[in-house]
Amino acid sequence: MYQYDQYDQAMVDARVAEFRDQVERRLAGDISEDQFKPLRLKNGLYLQLHAYMLRVAIPYGTLSSRQMRMLGDIADKYDRGYGHFTTRQNIQYNWIKLQDAPDILADLASVEMHAIQTSGNCIRNTTSDQFAGAAADELVDPRPYAELLRQWSTFHPEFDYLPRKFKIAIIGSETDRAAMKLHDIGIQLVQNDAGEIGCKFYVGGGMGRTPMIAPVIGDFVPPLQMISYLEACLRVYNRYGRRDNKYKARIKILVHEIGADEYRRQVEEEFKHILTLGLEPPAAELERIKGFFEQPGFDANASDELDLSDPDFALWVDQNVHAHKQPGYAIVNISLKPVGGIPGDATADQIRLMADLALEHSFDELRVTHAQNIVLPHVKKADLYGLWQKLDEAGLASANLDLIGDIIACPGLDYCALANARSIPVAQKISERFADLGRQRELGELKLKISGCINACGHHHAGHIGILGVDRKGVENYQLLLGGCEGADTSLGTITGPGFNEDGIVDAVEKATDVYLAKRAEGERFVDTFRRIGMAPFKEAIYAKETANG
Amino acid sequence: MKIITGSDLRTGDVIWWTGEGWSRHVNDAVEAGEHAEAIIARENAKQIVTDTQVIEATRTDDGVRPAHIKDRIRALGPTVRLDLSLKPADTDAGTWVI
Numbered sequence: 001m002y003q004y005d006q007y008d009q010a011m012v013d014a015r016v017a018e019f020r021d022q023v024e025r026r027l028a029g030d031i032s033e034d035q036f037k038p039l040r041l042k043n044g045l046y047l048q049l050h051a052y053m054l055r056v057a058i059p060y061g062t063l064s065s066r067q068m069r070m071l072g073d074i075a076d077k078y079d080r081g082y083g084h085f086t087t088r089q090n091i092q093y094n095w096i097k098l099q100d101a102p103d104i105l106a107d108l109a110s111v112e113m114h115a116i117q118t119s120g121n122c123i124r125n126t127t128s129d130q131f132a133g134a135a136a137d138e139l140v141d142p143r144p145y146a147e148l149l150r151q152w153s154t155f156h157p158e159f160d161y162l163p164r165k166f167k168i169a170i171i172g173s174e175t176d177r178a179a180m181k182l183h184d185i186g187i188q189l190v191q192n193d194a195g196e197i198g199c200k201f202y203v204g205g206g207m208g209r210t211p212m213i214a215p216v217i218g219d220f221v222p223p224l225q226m227i228s229y230l231e232a233c234l235r236v237y238n239r240y241g242r243r244d245n246k247y248k249a250r251i252k253i254l255v256h257e258i259g260a261d262e263y264r265r266q267v268e269e270e271f272k273h274i275l276t277l278g279l280e281p282p283a284a285e286l287e288r289i290k291g292f293f294e295q296p297g298f299d300a301n302a303s304d305e306l307d308l309s310d311p312d313f314a315l316w317v318d319q320n321v322h323a324h325k326q327p328g329y330a331i332v333n334i335s336l337k338p339v340g341g342i343p344g345d346a347t348a349d350q351i352r353l354m355a356d357l358a359l360e361h362s363f364d365e366l367r368v369t370h371a372q373n374i375v376l377p378h379v380k381k382a383d384l385y386g387l388w389q390k391l392d393e394a395g396l397a398s399a400n401l402d403l404i405g406d407i408i409a410c411p412g413l414d415y416c417a418l419a420n421a422r423s424i425p426v427a428q429k430i431s432e433r434f435a436d437l438g439r440q441r442e443l444g445e446l447k448l449k450i451s452g453c454i455n456a457c458g459h460h461h462a463g464h465i466g467i468l469g470v471d472r473k474g475v476e477n478y479q480l481l482l483g484g485c486e487g488a489d490t491s492l493g494t495i496t497g498p499g500f501n502e503d504g505i506v507d508a509v510e511k512a513t514d515v516y517l518a519k520r521a522e523g524e525r526f527v528d529t530f531r532r533i534g535m536a537p538f539k540e541a542i543y544a545k546e547t548a549n550g
Numbered sequence: 551m552k553i554i555t556g557s558d559l560r561t562g563d564v565i566w567w568t569g570e571g572w573s574r575h576v577n578d579a580v581e582a583g584e585h586a587e588a589i590i591a592r593e594n595a596k597q598i599v600t601d602t603q604v605i606e607a608t609r610t611d612d613g614v615r616p617a618h619i620k621d622r623i624r625a626l627g628p629t630v631r632l633d634l635s636l637k638p639a640d641t642d643a644g645t646w647v648i
Contacts, residue, residue, distance in 0.1 A: 098561070
């Protein structure tokens with residue numbers, strides 16, 4: 001893992017001191033809320049429905065056990081004993097007191113963490129593949145490049161007041177586990193016919209009220225010019241992005257309105273100019289960073305054999321354990337989606353337990369996934385059974401990864417000031433309706449994603465089944481979308497028709513799964529069947545003999 | 551009726567204007583009357599409350615009920631964690647929100 005140098009630490013420490021002073025001035029009445037609000041947001045501190053909410057950055061979703069333990073301790077010391085892992089691979093605390101915020105940031109800084117770039121119209125915390133450095137199908141480890149992006153984007157003066165927030169994801173595998181094409185910029189590390197590594201740039205994707213899949217803008221940018229190409233992409237956006245209308249201010253609107261070809265032309269022109277300025281970080285710095293991401297000391301004699309005689313363990317291995325590039329090792333996915341639970345929530349004790357397990361079994365590393373789960377990336381297969389038993393005792397062994405019970409849900413109207421409807425109760429009811437693991441496995445891979453408003457923090461556009469909560473004259477109403485998908489075959493979901501109330505949407509989801517089971521061909525996922533047979537059979541079943549309350 | 555709500559500057563707690571001060575309980579809220587904006591301006595100046603606003607509500611036999619679900623959730627707490635709400639012992643408290 002990357003470790004701060006004196007510059008990183010000095011920057012973060014200075015920021016803590018600065019914010020402490022700002023909070024003191026606010027509490028003393030020396031600055032108004034209008035003056036203070038942008039300052040607290042720059043430090044990830046929002047005011048939500050019940051209290052202040054602190055969003056802590058987890059760069060490219062990677063944590064050490066020491067950092068994870070601190071997240072658990074903060075949940076106990078300053079919050080109400082739990083945290084919420086988000087679709088940006090971050091963690092949020094829902095019950096923060098303003099007067100405590102500087103102390104929390106100081107505690108975070110003591111373990112090389114902060115809450116910078118988790119709010120505001122800047123380049124947000126970069127996300128990546130949760131299996132980075134471990135996946136069997138990986139071409140290049142994206143983490144050094146993600147770290148370079150972190151260093152480049154942190155406090156970048158030119159891009160600190162963009163037209164809108166800006167989200168970047170970077171991956172190094174053919175399999176996209178980071179929803180890369182639904183980001184403002186998605187970077188995929190690829191290999192050309194000559195065996196050289198390059199960056200493929202997808203620019204102008206996003207969800208929100210105008211979902212778009214990013215087109216390819218740069219086919220093959222040399223890795224050492226990645227930063228210059230990013231500068232060019234951002235500069236064109238910063239110059240022409242709409243600042244007059246926040247709903248049209250994201251880069252996807254610019255790319256769409258002027259067209260990918262014209263945007264690419266302008267980026268290439270700017271790129272040529274930037275290359276003359278020598279803005280690239282030195283190659284030695286990238287090499288220095290790579291040094292932090294060396295392969296851990298794997299046991300070359302580790303065995304691939306597993307005793308699967310315990311049927312519950314066998315189910316968990318089949319569903320939640322992923323192939324590792326190192327023989328004898330595996331990637332463990334810890335589902336934060338127990339039946340009837342709150343997606344992404346973990347208690348302080350659970351957080352600390354996962355930290356301990358990472359230290360003991362995963363070379364001191366954890367990852368947060370955009371699906372609101374936790375990954376232990378490097379676990380010896382011989383340790384899996386003991387690890388599973390400890391997870392099971394703590395309620396962390398749900399064997400439902402990528403099944404219908406593995407629901408992504410934003411905090412929704414239970415917590416969020418922007419939300420129009422509650423997301424979590426819908427997730428809980430669906431989770432309970434499909435509680436039977438055998439039924440979930442019969443349905444196979446089925447990604448269900450719920451957002452409580454059009455901002456789409458719950459990624460509903462990208463769900464095989466998506467649910468969007470809306471406000472209809474003060475009453476919660478839920479729209480159903482089918483056919484969304486992230487990954488190599490990214491697609492956007494289509495609304496089925498009139499919306500439903502809370503119970504109605506659960507029934508509608510079940511009817512959609514019934515159609516899938518009746519119509520699927522061999523080997524088809526839900527989304528594959530939808531693509532083949534279209535909306536009509538689903539719509540017919542969902543609305544048959546039902547009067548939708550919308 | 552129109553009532554005034556805001557958040558405690560220090561804690562972020564949801565609070566309601568009682569006519570004399572601020573309360574954590576929506577049932578203590580009073581009709582803000584025609585001077586609501588003046589009350590908000592005066593209270594904001596004291597730097598103890600933030601994010602103040604006037605909202606619609608009705609007074610029922612059960613107390614004051616904000617008109618919008620968002621404000622009812624603010625008044626109670628998260629419906630999915632009633633243990634953290636203002637009515638932790640009332641397992642049916644969530645139905646009041648809906």
